[in-house]
Amino acid sequence: MNQGRTALAKADVTELDHQITGSVFTPDDAGYPAAVAGFNLLSQHRPCLVVAALTTDDVQAAVAFAAARDLPVGVMATGHQPFPLADGFLLITTGAMNAVEIDAGRSVARVAAGARVSDLVELAQAAGLAPLHGSSPTVGAVGFTLGGGLSPFLGRTHGWAADHILSIEVVTPDGVLRRVSAETEPELFWGLRGGRSNFGVVTELEIELFPVTSFYGGGIFYSAGDVEAVLRAFPEVVGNAPDGFTCSVTLLNFPPAPEVPEMLRGQFVAHVRVVHLGSDAEAEELIAPFRAIGPAVSDTLGRHPYSEFAAVHADPADPMPYEEHGTALTELPAEAVDRLVENARQIVGSPVTALEIRHLGGALAKRPTAASPVAARDAVFNVWGVTFGPPEAVDAGISVLREMTERLKPWDAGHIHTNFAGRDDRAEQLFTTADLDRLRRLKRQYDPRNLFRVNNHNITPA
Template identity: 75%
Template sequence: MTEYQGPTALGEDAVAELADRIEGSVLAPDDPGYTGAIAGFNLRSWQRPCLVVEAAGASDVRAAVAFAAARDLPVGVMATGHQPFPAADDFLLVTTRAMRTVEIDAERAVARVGAGALWADVVEPAQAAGLAPLNGSSPQVGVVGFTLGGGLSPFLGRSYGWAADHVVTIEVVTPDGVLRRVSAAAEPELFWGLRGGRSNFGIVTELEIGLFPVTSFYGGGIYFPAENVEAVLRAFPEVVRDAPDTFTCSVALLNFPPVPQIPEPLRGRFLAHVRVTHLGSDEEAEKLIAPFRALGEGILDTIGRHPYGAFDIVHSDPADPFPYEEQGALLAELPDRAVDSLVESAHVAAGGLVTVLEIRHLGGALADRPAAASPVAARDAVFNVWGATVGPPEVVDAGMAMLGGMVERLSPWSTGLTYTNFAGRDDRAENVFTAEDLARLRVLKRRYDPRNLFRVNNHNVAPAQR
């Protein structure tokens, strides 16, 4: 076995041989299409792989991994590229965007999804069968990355738990180039580690995920003007305190830029966005959000009965790529002093460089620990705080310094960990896994990837020492 010495050491003949084995494309830095292939949703994430394999299917993934393993070449994987990770170069990147197959098994209430599938690809056919997945807030987010990071659904999570706990089977190419089909019965330890460990143990090519009998919800969002922001934050704990598991609520402080892409009523304003989803009756939902209604009419109000396929109306996430950094924290409680801190942050954020600061209610089924619970470190948290700054480098850097101060002021109520899918660029495995789970993951890493080839585009789990 030869050790990787840099992109020039690969050799044209070896790359050509790989290309002959690939149904998709193999791209080097000078090839047309390379720049587009490495670009993700987060335009601030820089990476410079020496080769990109645009996989058309599992056989392409196997060939790419075998090629890299034979050369001790680090491997990364990307579908949509939403989460920021440290800059990386001289590695092989496998993109799975073309692998967007979706099959709905209505009888089993299961969806079989390819590695490149988006939530938009799954929700529509699932709804045709009267079912819904544990999806995220945006239809443009990849199913596999979302789920392998734990999968926090702002619609069904408090009712049914983490998406990672409802994975039925996983097809994964491990560092030895073998395509494995794992489940709670077949290689259960690897099945456990993948459902939270992301791409540390291989490249997932397909998932089977559970579906649930939901076809509509009562919810949406209310945008309140700056003068109501403090009142919204103080009403939030009251709204969620005794809420049933069928009800999910979050509040986001938003600095909307003065750009044409933002609707006129919201453009260039600092607002509080109340986000609500309820799987019960309309009347029950309105009773729950009465403290918000008492604040008066919002600038824009989309709360009502919606078909589940319109789930993106709740958070109204942006659809177009942009450069940003993010940071998150998990809170064990939200006492009055913590709310005071959020109010202080709101005053600092108003008209400033922090684009969004959200606090989301967790709990309910998200706190459950099934017999084979996945390594999701957010079960003990009751709230999640997440923020992001968007813009050119100097704006993002200044905004992140401000955001860091806001999150730090909440540290007295923090669990000390961050939810994986809301972690920042500088977060490591120690920040997103409990010490117990990380020790177990490191043993698993030593078994399946002792050379740590899969160390790019993830919160890397180093192999345990013998």
């Protein structure tokens, strides 16, 4: 840490503490380690000051404090997204700002900065509605949506979550609270829906909801001997699938840990994930190529209440150290499947924890009139991998994952999706050249000093 730049006067910190209803932590405070810890335990950042905000006024006070001292600002709700290793900055945490309000008559939700997907889905379902959300119930709903929002449940039917934001409340680097929409500040509204924390701290979103209360789906686990057959059946299953059908295949190295079900403990398996918004019979017809493979290790396919969405992907619920890496593909021809089979063979016994191939397309490929700067619309498949464990295991796993995505270069879509961006990925990889130029002009207008530069894929001022 550069002490000359980041040392803060005790009197200044005390004054800030008196201004807010939340909490302020310095590295010497007992509550500091818990305040900086997010879901991804590999993000061991060390801010010189943490403001655990409870209200929008707290956020404004924190931003004004940082701006007056030229302190870089980072923002964290749940800490799932990889956080660059950094020190000497002010971290604003919004996890306690978790209110959700449902307007059933308008099919709209108001979602505060720290609300988790589980909070949002539970309240929306009580009104017979569902939001666009990801696979994990513990992810922050606002961060997911501002990152574009690739939903494995409703995405192919309704598109990107960012395109269904109606309004945004944001504290910009000048400390001003703005309520922006397509009508009030259209350029900032456009940029926030993909630019995330580059333009300020988003304290609330107003988003559209959809009338869905159940789905047919779940997961099927196939043993190591069936992995190649699963990969070869996948393109056939998704080839002519309707927009209401979403499918992915994840290759998993389960550790020999007691918390893993005995039938999967220490095993290498293929996990087929299915969500269908149509009839049960139509879903079974679509997945017939998988059924033809033979008996599965485990099968949870069936009609489920939408509130049970988390069981489909069964993402980890507890914080852990991990790193991720991925790419997006324009197609998945036979040669690409051959290379995925090569990848599968390489995963066995490697540090890689999981490699997922997810079908996109449908409404995700459409560009609304007021589209957000999501660059992955041309991609038809997303390939994403993750490694859990200590730093040395993670580094080794990421090295293997980079080799795997390199094999898929001939079908590379040219951009990766923000929700799946890794710690070292750059803005140039997430946006088209035209959109990035536009975002940089917007950055120059609202944050010319680039105070909001700590979170990953920083957009620098033009």
